[in-house]
Amino acid sequence: MLTWIAGFIVLVVKLVAILFFLLMAAAYLVWVERKFLARLQLRYGPNRAGKFGLLQPLADVVKMLTKEDVVPDGADRVIFRLAPAVVAGTAFLMFAVVPLGRDLTLFGRSVPLVVTDLNVGLLFAFAMSSLGVYGIALGGWASNSKYALLGSIRGAAQMISYELSLGLSIVPIVMLAGSFSMVDIVNAQKGLPFIFVQPLAFVIFVISAMAETKRIPFDLPEAENELNAGYHTEYSGMRFGLFFLGEYVTMMVFGGLVAVLFLGGWRGPWLPPFVWLVIKILLVAVFMIWVRGTLPRVRWDQLMTIGWKALLPLALLNVIVTGALGLIMSP
């Protein structure tokens, strides 16, 4: 009974810590993005709220929390109110399977630094990512607005298209690691991170992840110069904030997935494992921001061509080649 209670307390502490970490990280990722993007565009970025604008995320949170929460006329009220929660909730749930570091030893007990080490952890992350589409599709539909509907239709089409290449690109990784568990995948990269073994899978995964998080150059669902803000046109206040939060948490989660799958997770010399993971997540995030500051938005037909005619066949080819090589080389 005592171990059960101790386990429960450890779980709650872990959940609270990870939630707090994610919220703060997402808020400051926004700051990093605004600063870095500004420098790419020869601007300063936020520099008024606090030193270097460091208090800007807090100011934004206060602003969004105190703004009026408007539900437009003719909207499907229940779904309209629920949709942002779906986006943010699935994004948070995805992080549950990302391992943050080596097992800790506390009071003689071993505490794994991951919320749950599912033996289908990777697939769980994908399942949550595919459920996130509902927040976007339903939020846009429930808004009773043309822009929002168009944005959500685009979002739904884009996300199911890119989920395929996203899923297929990691099949070789699973083959090499022999497990869907993220902890096992990290352990399998003891010698060489998988980015050197599977560079093609890495490229496909990163491109698809950018499409899944709906970031420039794949931000068609919210293309602000065609659709105002796409699926969240009608949202205001903290409901819009939840969409925003969901987007940045998803960015962090995909950063975490790239780090775990290709960059060796929390492995690294000298520094503690958790710091290494944060550095790797930040690297991926900064790369995504760099892409945002450089590339223009792709056209709708180009988006579909890239997804279906380039990434998907390449990912399939990668799976076949890896499988064949695995068969040949296995004793």
Added chain:
Amino acid sequence: MGDVWEAVKAVGTGFATTFMHLFRKPITEQYPEYKRMMPVRARARIILTRDPDGGERCVACSLCSAVCPVSCISMEAGEREEDGRRYARWFRINFARCIYCGLCEEACPTSAIQLTPEYEFAKRDILDFVYEKEDLLVDHQGKDPEYNYYRHAGIVTGVGGKGEHIGESEPVNIRSNLP
């Protein structure tokens, strides 16, 4: 294959460009600390100017009010007892409505109403944006230091009779058809 190479090269050039931007000084002008000199003809706060002799230029003709696309100007005309000069009894501009298009300045026959480059006026209360004549009237000639309407036209005020104004020729004697 050549196409792919071209595409990679193009994207790579883009990334290189943005990367180089990281090491350049931002071109932003930090506003409250650095205020850019506005051009003389920039259009912001509206003033009512005086002629070189110190009299009010405005003759309350209401042309500015008529031409104003957002109807933010209103006034009431009056006539001075001693010399018959027209003036505005009151003159009101609602800057909360004004769009700073400058049409009033173009319409004004006496160069009285003028737009200045002074753009920094923000207020907490929207009613503070309603400017009365005493807020608008200034003690200078604005962009047109020479012009005095009454030296070019008008006889009631006694500045000059027929044909005595600046640039005005003698009136034609309509009883004589001789060239």
Added chain:
Amino acid sequence: MTLYGFLFYIVAAIIIGSTAMAVTRRNLVHVVIYLVLSFFGTAMLFYLLGAPMLAVLEVIIYAGAIMVLFLFVIMMIRVDSLEEVIPPFRQRLPAMLLGGLYLGCALLMARGTPGAGASLPLLTASPKELALYVFGEHWFTIELVSLLLLAALMGVLNLGRMKADEAGKEKSA
């Protein structure tokens, strides 16, 4: 009742309730949402029964892809409501009969199987075991199903091509 049994009945109630709601709603988008909830419940049931792989696949494929496609089509062709298309009773009758038959079979099977009343064993099938079972013992069925899917795919491709040809003819005419 064990904790697992308790959870089982809750999840089962969610599945039956949401499916009933899905069948009776008029608003198509609500139907999709209840169906997704039902699939989600099914996934939880699979997880409870020791098949995490199946549970996750259920969410990814059914809830995450197929229902999104449904939603996509509903939003594209803008049929928000079923008000005008309630089928007459004689069209609904076969479906009801089939449903009744299916329910009867399920009940008979549940009563006839000796182990049905036993409490749930705490077993978990790992993805590897599942794959070995499916692709080892049932490889022929898998091949048949994939052939079926391939046929459907080619049919859709053909339909799309026919439409495109017609459009091309109209343009040239």
